[in-house]
Amino acid sequence: MKHICLYFQVHQPFRLRQISFFNITNKVPYFNDASNKQILLKVAKNCYLPTNKLFLELLKQYPFLKLSFSISGTAIDQFKKYAPQVIESFQALLETGSVELLSETNCHSLACVKGKAFFVNEVTAHRHKMKEVFAYEPKVFRNTELIYSNKVGSWVKSLGYEAMLTEGADKVLNGRSPNQLYHHSTDNNLKILLKNYRLSDDIAFRFSNRKWPHWPLTAEKFADWIHQLPDSEEIINLFMDYETFGEHQWKSTGIFEFLEDLPGSILKYKDHTFITPSEAVAKLKSRDSFSALTPISWADEERDLSAWLGNNMQLEAFDFLYALSKKVNRTNNDEMSRIWDYLQTSDHFYYMSTKTLDDGAVHAHFSPYNSPHQAFTNYMHVLMNFEYQLDKLLRR
Structure with a gap:
């Protein structure tokens, strides 16, 4: 059967x-x-x-x-x-x-x-x-x-x-x-x-x-x-x-x-x-x-995490985001928690991919940005603004 x-x-x-x-x-x-x-x-x-x-x-x-x-x-x-x-x-x-x-x-x-x-x-x-x-x-x-x-x-x-x-x-x-x-x-x-x-x-x-x-x-x-x-x-x-x-x-x-x-x-x-x-x-x-000793995924030819964490821009943005988690928790603010949740979505890192050939074409098709660098720059501006707002709440 x-x-x-x-x-x-x-x-x-x-x-x-x-x-x-x-x-x-x-x-x-x-x-x-x-x-x-x-x-x-x-x-x-x-x-x-x-x-x-x-x-x-x-x-x-x-x-x-x-x-x-x-x-x-x-x-x-x-x-x-x-x-x-x-x-x-x-x-x-x-x-x-x-x-x-x-x-x-x-x-x-x-x-x-x-x-x-x-x-x-x-x-x-x-x-x-x-x-x-x-x-x-x-x-x-x-x-x-x-x-x-x-x-x-x-x-x-x-x-x-x-x-x-x-x-x-x-x-x-x-x-x-x-x-x-x-x-x-x-x-x-x-x-x-x-x-x-x-x-x-x-x-x-x-x-x-x-x-x-x-x-x-x-x-x-x-x-x-x-x-x-x-x-x-x-x-x-x-x-x-x-x-x-x-x-x-x-x-x-x-x-x-x-x-x-x-x-x-x-x-x-x-x-x-x-x-x-x-x-x-x-x-x-x-x-x-x-058995998969290292992570696999359904994306791209490599079937690994490189679609989201395959270059230095993606890694820098990813580490910055999660470094903010303690501040988010300390604010005990539902709105800030919601924003931080939405910023975790994998798509934001996918848009920063610098892959070429067929995989790169797929990434570019789904991205609202003109380039991976623009996606990275905008995301980092959002994170910097978000951190500034978190710090303001924590100083109160």
Whole structure:
């Protein structure tokens, strides 16, 4: 039996305003509310609302269809502020009983890099938000950008999760298949689900590429690829950004027709079914241990942390941000804590990447800045202003 696990990441960052060096001592708003609202409403119209509507119809049509999502805290906060109907549409999906929600870091942060205390705070905040908004307690964890290491896995298990998602990185698998259930290198009780990045990226990145040898990709062709996998490969994890549908792959590419046809195309094979991460843990047996001594992720060719912490600008900004944590805590100010949380979002560091070739093009596509240096300069101006405001509060 082949089990197909569909998982989607839902995330939007709070993008920053342009802050001049000459405004470092003035009290100014940090976040570009106009831009954030405009982008959120555009993505809601192109992706979240129509895709959720389509999935709601498909879940009624196909009782065996299962879906899983993780929704960052920053995305939820923007939905509350700009488009509450998106939350309602996710709640409707959850009510079908065929959808699983996963935990992640609240602000889509890189907190795991700075230590367990920072990481636990982020995970705990997201747990509270899931209870508040969805009355839901996730059993499975998905770290920011699928970042995983043995150490992070141990922290996740200590927080009570039964499984974790990460990248099926070739450099860790060493020739093994990502299409089976694994467990933590030293703890059999934490199961690991690995992304099949080739099949996932066929949809997320290559779908509309007319130079791709397999264009156009149909649901029937895709289902046949899965069917041709060896019988021993019992779980195929298709993990991707939810914004793939209607935003990264525009409606005009045929992505919604593909999605509409996908469940039927897969389920026409008697030995194919859909599964959620929790169901995979309950039904499937782990075949082997999975060990990552250094962090891996789903980003770029390296599948490591270099997309966010690969140059001196990123490292300087990252260290400055977390050096402010003690001052933030001492102020005991909810607004300053909220700002500091939003400044942790990984996107801010992604915009500073100086990678070239295909990886660099992807980074530039998602960045609101003209260059990585401009992203760094603006972020540092924000941090300097933020520190100045913290010091003012602490002097009172």
